[in-house]
Amino acid sequence: MKFRHLTTLIALMLGFATFLAAAGGASAADTLTVQLTAQNNSGQSGTATLTDMGDGTTKVVLSLTDLGATPQPVHIHDGTCATLNPTPKYPLTNMVNGKSETVVKVSMSQLLAQPFAINAHKSGQEVSVYTACGNIVGKVAGMPATGGGGMARQPMLPLVLGAGLLTLVVAGGAVALRRRQA
Numbered sequence: 001m002k003f004r005h006l007t008t009l010i011a012l013m014l015g016f017a018t019f020l021a022a023a024g025g026a027s028a029a030d031t032l033t034v035q036l037t038a039q040n041n042s043g044q045s046g047t048a049t050l051t052d053m054g055d056g057t058t059k060v061v062l063s064l065t066d067l068g069a070t071p072q073p074v075h076i077h078d079g080t081c082a083t084l085n086p087t088p089k090y091p092l093t094n095m096v097n098g099k100s101e102t103v104v105k106v107s108m109s110q111l112l113a114q115p116f117a118i119n120a121h122k123s124g125q126e127v128s129v130y131t132a133c134g135n136i137v138g139k140v141a142g143m144p145a146t147g148g149g150g151m152a153r154q155p156m157l158p159l160v161l162g163a164g165l166l167t168l169v170v171a172g173g174a175v176a177l178r179r180r181q182a
Contacts, residue, residue, distance in 0.1 A: 030108055034118055036064060036134035039081075043067075044131040046098065048118045052108035059103050064120060064132055066098035072131065073121040074100055081117045081133035088119075095120060111136050 030052040038045045046064030053059055062074060072095040075088030092102040116136040122129035 032108065032112075032136070032138055034134040034136055034138075036062075036118060036120065036132040037081075038065075039130040039133055042122070042131035044098075044120065046132070048134060050108060050111065050136070053103065056107050057103050057105055058108050058111060059101070060092055060118070062092070062095055062098075062100040062118070062120075064095065064098045067122075067131065069097055070123050071096050073124055073127055075119055075121075076104065076106075076111070076136070077117050077119050078115070079117060080115050080135050081119070083115075084117055084119060084130075084133070089116065092118075094124075112138075 032050045034048040034050065036044075036046055036048060044065045044067055046062065049061045049063075051059040051061075060076070074092040074095050076090040076092065077087070078085040078089050090104045090106055092104070093100045118134050118136065119130055120132040121127045122131050
């Protein structure tokens with residue numbers, strides 16, 4: 001009799017662990033770090049951290065060498081740093097003291113589907129002077145190499161969550177049934 005209770009308890013714990021593992025995987029954000037290097041002897045370099053928000057938007061957080069309190073325009077451009085289209089594709093919040101944070105209306109998979117670059121300008125008055133640039137390329141942490149995001153990258157997630165929940169219900173029902181019989 002005690003062995004049956006132990007078996008039921010183990011099944012219940014395994015079901016709960018499956019449920020937690022699947023739910024934890026669903027909440028992990030996809031991130032990519034882009035290295036920005038100095039241009040035109042600016043001495044400005046740093047990183048841009050891109051996070052797929054899962055709703056067709058991407059959060060871009062810039063942290064570059066501080067060139068002072070003068071606002072610096074920053075954008076995502078079509079092309080690479082070597083072949084940059086001068087017309088911005090996605091404007092970002094002006095960088096002040098080397099920092100900027102923006103949520104842009106484009107998914108991470110779209111940013112990885114074709115060449116894009118993040119470009120910083122010296123100032124609003126000197127937008128033709130580029131101070132730093134970084135190409136948006138690479139494999140995203142938590143994503144397969146082909147890109148994608150949200151449920152598209154985890155097609156089995158609903159099935160795993162359902163199986164975990166079903167295991168919990170069955171194990172709970174078994175415990176209740178055994179208590180009635182006792």
